[in-house]
Amino acid sequence: xxxxxxxxxxxxxxxxxxxxxxxxxxxxxxxxxxxxxxxxxxxxxxxxxxxxxxxxxxxxxxxxxxxxxxxxxxxxxxxxxxxxxxxxxxxxxxxxxxxxxxxxxxxxxxxxxxxxxxxxxxxxxxxxxxxxxxxxxxxxxxxxxxxxxxxxxxxxxxxxxxxxxxxxxxxxxxxxxxxxxxxxxxxxxxxxxxxxxxx
Numbered sequence: 001x002x003x004x005x006x007x008x009x010x011x012x013x014x015x016x017x018x019x020x021x022x023x024x025x026x027x028x029x030x031x032x033x034x035x036x037x038x039x040x041x042x043x044x045x046x047x048x049x050x051x052x053x054x055x056x057x058x059x060x061x062x063x064x065x066x067x068x069x070x071x072x073x074x075x076x077x078x079x080x081x082x083x084x085x086x087x088x089x090x091x092x093x094x095x096x097x098x099x100x101x102x103x104x105x106x107x108x109x110x111x112x113x114x115x116x117x118x119x120x121x122x123x124x125x126x127x128x129x130x131x132x133x134x135x136x137x138x139x140x141x142x143x144x145x146x147x148x149x150x151x152x153x154x155x156x157x158x159x160x161x162x163x164x165x166x167x168x169x170x171x172x173x174x175x176x177x178x179x180x181x182x183x184x185x186x187x188x189x190x191x192x193x194x195x196x197x198x199x
Contacts, residue, residue, distance in 0.1 A: 004094075008181050009173050017094035061086050081192055088195035102143055102154050110135045 004017040024042045026035050044050060052066045056075070059082060061067045067086045076083035085091060101107055110132055118128035140154035147153070166174050 005183070008176055008179055015093055015095040081188070081195075084192055084195045090195050102140060102149055102152070106139050107136050110139070 006014070006016050010016070024038075026038055030038075045054070046062060048063065048065065051063050052069060052071070055061050055063075055066045055069075056071055059079065066072065067083065072083050114123070114128045114132035114135070117123040117131070118125045123131065137156060140156055143149060144154050144156060162174075165171050
C-alpha cells in the first residue's frame with residue numbers, strides 16, 4: 001500500500017490517488033418489486049455486521065467503524081499499510097469513484113481503439129486523443145439530443161480553443177517544457193511514520 005506517483009502537473013492539495021469505492025444505482029424504470037428487493041439487498045450488504053465481514057474478506061472499507069475495529073487493528077501488521085492508510089488523513093488525498101460516465105460501454109470502446117492507434121504508431125498520442133475526444137463528443141451529443149438520461153445526462157459546452165479552457169479556474173494546465181523531470185521516491189517507512197503522526 002503506497003501513494004500513487006504524481007507527475008509534473010501536480011500541485012500541493014491535489015489528489016494523489018484513486019479509490020474505487022463504488023455506489024448503488026436503482027433505475028426508475030425497473031420493476032417496482034425488483035427495485036424494492038434490490039434496496040433491501042443493498043441495506044443488507046452495507047449493514048454494520050456484513051460490511052465488517054466484507055472488509056475482512058475483500059479489504060474494501062466502507063465504514064469508519066470497520067477500519068477502526070479491533071479485527072483491523074489485529075490484522076494491520078499483515079496488510080502492508082492498508083489499515084494505517086485508511087486510518088490517516090492521507091486517505092482524503094485520494095479521489096473517490098465520482099460520477100458515472102454516460103453510456104460507459106460505448107465510450108470505453110472508443111478509448112481502447114484510439115489508444116491502440118497511438119500504441120501501434122498509426123497515430124501520434126496527441127492525434128489519438130484528439131480523435132478520441134471528437135468521437136466521444138459525438139456519442140454524448142446524441143445522448144443529449146435524445147434526452148434518454150434526463151437527470152444526469154451529458155450537457156456539452158460549445159467548442160472553444162484550448163487557451164480559453166486553460167484560462168478557466170481549476171482548468172488543466174498548458175503543456176510544460178519538461179514533462180518528465182527526475183522522479184523522487186519517498187521511503188515507505190517515512191510515509192507510514194507521517195500517517196501515524198497525523199492520526
